[in-house]
Amino acid sequence: MQFALLIYHSPEEFAMRTNxxxxxxxxAWRAYYKALVEAGVYVGANALxxxxxxxxxxxxxxxxxxxxxxxxxxxxxxxGFIILELPSVDAALEWAARCPGASxxxxxxxxxxPEAMRRGFTG
Amino acid sequence: xxxxxxxxxxxxxxxxARESYGRLVAYLSVHTHDLASAEDALSNALxxxxxxxxxxxVPQNPEAWxxxxxxxxxxxxxxxxxxxxxxxxxIQLLKESSTEAALSTEFPDERLKLxxxxxxxxxxxxxxxxxxxxTVLGLDAARIGQAFLIAPKTMGQRLFRAKTKIRSGGxxxxxxxxRDLSERLEAVQEAIxxxxxxxxDDMAGGDQRGRNLAEEGIWLARVLLQLxxxxxxxxxxxxxxxYCEARRAARRGSxxxxxxxxxxxxxxxxxxxxxxxxxxxxxxxxHGRVGRFQLEAAIQSVHAExxxxxxxxxxxxxxxxxxxxxxxxALGTRTGYAAAAAEANGPEAGLAILESIDSDAVSRxxxxxxxxxxxxxxxGKTAEASDAYSLAIGLSEDPAVREFLLQKRGEFS
Numbered sequence: 001m002q003f004a005l006l007i008y009h010s011p012e013e014f015a016m017r018t019n020x021x022x023x024x025x026x027x028a029w030r031a032y033y034k035a036l037v038e039a040g041v042y043v044g045a046n047a048l049x050x051x052x053x054x055x056x057x058x059x060x061x062x063x064x065x066x067x068x069x070x071x072x073x074x075x076x077x078x079x080g081f082i083i084l085e086l087p088s089v090d091a092a093l094e095w096a097a098r099c100p101g102a103s104x105x106x107x108x109x110x111x112x113x114p115e116a117m118r119r120g121f122t123g
Numbered sequence: 124x125x126x127x128x129x130x131x132x133x134x135x136x137x138x139x140a141r142e143s144y145g146r147l148v149a150y151l152s153v154h155t156h157d158l159a160s161a162e163d164a165l166s167n168a169l170x171x172x173x174x175x176x177x178x179x180x181v182p183q184n185p186e187a188w189x190x191x192x193x194x195x196x197x198x199x200x201x202x203x204x205x206x207x208x209x210x211x212x213x214i215q216l217l218k219e220s221s222t223e224a225a226l227s228t229e230f231p232d233e234r235l236k237l238x239x240x241x242x243x244x245x246x247x248x249x250x251x252x253x254x255x256x257x258t259v260l261g262l263d264a265a266r267i268g269q270a271f272l273i274a275p276k277t278m279g280q281r282l283f284r285a286k287t288k289i290r291s292g293g294x295x296x297x298x299x300x301x302r303d304l305s306e307r308l309e310a311v312q313e314a315i316x317x318x319x320x321x322x323x324d325d326m327a328g329g330d331q332r333g334r335n336l337a338e339e340g341i342w343l344a345r346v347l348l349q350l351x352x353x354x355x356x357x358x359x360x361x362x363x364x365x366y367c368e369a370r371r372a373a374r375r376g377s378x379x380x381x382x383x384x385x386x387x388x389x390x391x392x393x394x395x396x397x398x399x400x401x402x403x404x405x406x407x408x409x410h411g412r413v414g415r416f417q418l419e420a421a422i423q424s425v426h427a428e429x430x431x432x433x434x435x436x437x438x439x440x441x442x443x444x445x446x447x448x449x450x451x452x453a454l455g456t457r458t459g460y461a462a463a464a465a466e467a468n469g470p471e472a473g474l475a476i477l478e479s480i481d482s483d484a485v486s487r488x489x490x491x492x493x494x495x496x497x498x499x500x501x502x503g504k505t506a507e508a509s510d511a512y513s514l515a516i517g518l519s520e521d522p523a524v525r526e527f528l529l530q531k532r533g534e535f536s
Contacts, residue, residue: 027529029515034516039486093272103522 002043002085002112003092009079014050030099034083041095047080052075076105083112132177137416139185140169145259147190151197155298158258158286160200161193168192175237190230210315216491234259236296238343242310245411251314252283257282259346259422260339270318270336308351312360312416314374315343319364327383327462327497328528330489331517337368348403355410359417362403369396381523389430396428422459450531454488462494471502488517493528500531508532 016023038040051070058065070077079101086092089109096107112118151161168189180186228280241254253271256262268278288294301308309415319340344361351357373391376382404420422443429435431486444460465473477495485491492515499508512532 028525028530030518031513031525031529033517035487035514038514039516089277090273093274097520098273098518100522100525 001084001087003089004112005082005084005092005096005099005109006078006099006108006110007082007099007105008076008078008108009101009105010076013082013104014077014079017050018087025100032098032100035096035098036082041084041086041091043083043085044078045082058094079105129177130343132181133173133206134168135174135181135185136172139172139189140261143186143189144261145237146230146232146233147186147193148261149237150190150230151193152258153233153236154196155201155269156294156296157201157290157346159283162258162261164193164197165189165198167196179198179474181380187230206290226266232350233296234320234346235298237297238311238347238350239307240289240294240296242307243474244310245288245292245294246285246288247311248310250476251268251310252279252317253278253282254285255314255343256336256339259343262339267448272481308356311347311357315340316360316364316416318343320369327385327522328381328493328515328531329519330493330515330521336363337521338372340364341368350360353410355407355412356414358403358418359414359420361419362407363416363423365396365403366420366427367402369400369427373524379523381521381527383527384426385435392427392430394430396432400424400427413446415447415451418443418450422447422463435466437463441467454484455490458488458494461498465494465498465501470498474498474502487518489520492518496528496532500534 013025016025026070033045056067056069056071058067082099084092084095086095089111091111092111096102096109099107101107113121126357126412147165148158148161152158153162155161161342171192172185172189176185210211237258241258249271256267256270257264264279267276267282267491271278298304302341318336320336341364343359343531343536344364345355348354348357348361369392370384370387372393373387373389374382379396400420401424404417404424407420422440425436425439425443428501440459440463442462444463446457447456448460459477461473461476463473464476473494477491477498480491492511496508496511496515497506499511508533512528514533516528519528
């Protein structure tokens with residue numbers, strides 16, 4: 001089964017990204033990725049730019065609506081995601097607890113939709 | 124009713140609930156095998172106590188009052204649900220014993236049967252501890268879920284399923300027969316120990332995946348010892364928990380920093396708990412039936428000695444680990460043995476023991492990598508040490524442990 005760990009950061013955590021080579025939590029993140037790879041559970045991951053760089057688009061009654069900023073107006077914002085191959089949600093929660101993001105903000109664990117359904121969407 | 128009295132009553136209800144919960148649930152379910160109904164009935168009785176006691180005063184025997192109220196509620200619940208098992212004879216039995224129990228303070232303590240039911244081999248082992256925490260201590264699913272890293276709703280469903288199995292799966296409410304007793308008791312002890320969580324503070328930077336249920340674990344161990352006073356291993360288990368608990372205040376610096384055992388200030392250890400642990404361990408050893416928990420407690424007692432003699436006798440620890448390894452070759456034991464061997468005979472000796480562990484088994488086991496990194500660093504194998512540190516850091520859950528290991532890795536890279 002594949003699970004997404006959705007990583008949410010506080011504004012303070014985002015603010016630390018100004019110089020990624022000096023990022024104070026870089027060591028913890030790298031070690032975490034190494035552990036995921038060594039355990040053979042890593043499928044993929046990526047980090048997102050800070051939420052202010054987002055632009056949200058909708059079409060309502062045929063009209064375009066464009067909005068500055070991220071979709072949800074919450075304090076903690078989506079900062080990145082990791083996809084893992086794991087036997088159960090229990091294992092996914094364990095890896096979420098080890099994720100540096102869990103003590104810096106929050107990590108949501110969400111199963112990916114079943115493969116048949118994903119194929120249905122992507123063709 | 125003024126607020127102070129209400130507050131006082133609430134506290135009395137809480138205290139009685141805490142002390143009597145398991146006894147009442149065990150007694151109410153021993154014939155019906157229906158834990159969920161017994162718990163519902165008891166919680167109705169507790170609500171009723173909160174409304175009656177402030178008006179009428181706290182009854183002379185609060186436990187008997189709760190039992191009577193819970194029994195009435197249980198009869199209603201059973202009638203209402205028309206539970207198949209709860210036949211008329213059961214209701215009659217409940218009714219008959221209800222008056223007599225209300226009059227006497229003594230009703231049989233059935234908690235031991237309940238503990239054996241919770242840790243029955245037909246129940247999924249991962250549910251043993253949650254069931255005990257709920258039925259014996261009255262913890263709710265949300266709290267148990269927090270401790271076991273399981274969503275509250277999921278934990279609630281799993282507890283419900285386990286109780287349904289107990290009710291309809293023919294799991295007997297009885298003390299196991301002599302020939303099964305040691306194996307069944309081991310499962311009960313394992314479940315209690317699992318509530319305690321594992322504090323690997325005796326390994327350099329071992330992650331403490333504590334469940335914050337140390338108090339509950341100790342409480343359960345005390346209950347078990349009270350019910351089986353001549354079981355050496357039960358006493359060993361309690362001693363082990365008390366030794367570890369004694370070091371709680373020393374495990375963190377004032378700034379929240381992680382402090383490994385070797386750097387802990389023994390002045391911060393609780394001498395009261397250590398003394399109690401020593402008494403239990405000494406008594407346990409008198410039975411002459413050494414087991415895993417007594418050996419683990421003995422290892423902790425050598426660590427505790429540092430408060431008195433100012434040093435750690437690692438060769439003694441190694442000897443206890445050697446015996447322990449023969450009894451339970453668990454990953455934790457072998458890693459601990461390697462750490463002790465390194466202290467007693469040098470890092471090469473420790474590393475050789477680590478090398479003998481199957482590498483598949485350790486890919487997700489944080490303490491192994493923490494110890495390995497520490498030993499490689501001592502041997503000056505910096506590149507390998509750095510790799511091992513990375514895995515230990517990546518597998519750590521406790522941010523303080525992660526920070527400690529990052530610093531240790533930073534010392535040479």
